Amino acid sequence: MASYRKRSGGWYVEIRKRGIYRSRTFSTKAAAKYWADEIEADIESGRPMGQHTLAQAMQRYSRDVSSKKKGARWERLRLDAFESSMAFSGKAIDDVTPNDLATWRDQRLTKVAASSLRRDFNLLNSVFEIARREWRWITSNPLKDVSRPANPPPREQLISEDQAASVKEAAGYWRGMEPRTTQQVVAAAFDLALETAMRAGEIRGLRGPQIHLAERYVDLPETKNGRRRQVPLTTAAVEILAAMDPDEPFPVTSGTMDATFRRIRRKAGLSEAFTFHDSRATAITRLAKRLDIHDLARMTGHRDLSMLTRYYRATASEIAQRLD
Structure with missing residues (x-):
């Protein structure tokens, strides 16, 4: 059963269930309760440590968000590629660090152009943001602390x-x-x-x-x-x-x-x-x-x-x- 305590700057919630302990602070009690309910449901279903992995976040985004867009096929292909190319995709999403993402960025830049990687960043950022704002799986977006590659110079080609x-x-x-x-x-x-x-x-x-x-x-x-x-x-x-x-x-x-x-x-x-x-x-x-x-x-x-x-x-x- 989750317990809640009011602290300066937000609500602190603790979960102790089946030998698993999780805690986090939220700005509102409603957000804390939403997160606690999700974590307890995960523990009941047997997910490790009651956590969602980055791979699970990308899969849910592909199913629930990308499917409603015109570019659904492109996003699904990209998310599948992310999952297979990220050595850390099996980590809990709230354990993914800016350093993980920066390493992945540098590896990607050896294979794709900077403009392609910027599009990848936009999609990945959307995954982290919806996981933060709506699913309450994370409290911060680690991609915010990762530098994006610079925009390539604009094309000057005109057809004669x-x-x-x-x-x-x-x-x-x-x-x-x-x-x-x-x-x-x-x-x-x-x-x-x-x-x-x-x-x-x-x-x-x-x-x-x-x-x-x-x-x-x-x-x-x-x-x-x-x-x-x-x-x-x-x-x-x-x-x-x-x-x-x-x-x-x-x-x-x-x-x-x-x-x-x-x-x-x-x-x-x-x-x-x-x-x-x-x-x-x-x-x-x-x-x-x-x-x-x-x-x-x-x-x-x-x-x-x-x-x-x-x-x-x-x-x-x-x-x-x-x-x-």
């Missing part, structure tokens, strides 16, 4: 007219044609991305009811930030979509699009640094010459204008030409 033409030529595609091969479909998607700044996933997900060519816009009911967005279409974008299947213009999966674009890139003689996603920054930079910042943000779906600057890559020379 010659490069865009090389991609279309390599795929055997020209604007206005009805694509008949997978390479032509992917090249048409790339062409549309350069006109609209839409993401590859948004383009792949287009279906007939979302496309309004007469009114010159497409409707995206669910986007990366979870909000609906209507994307205006240039005359060229209308021409591209008018030639596609009206019900499912881009019938390719994410994996097929990625692999096909890499093949097209090789045929075009372009380097691996050239990516489909560079079309978004290129389109935003071009559109910025015709739209004010608020219309541009509405078109691209950026709620934070400062984030828009990550994609806007006009050169100093181009900006200088507008000063005269």
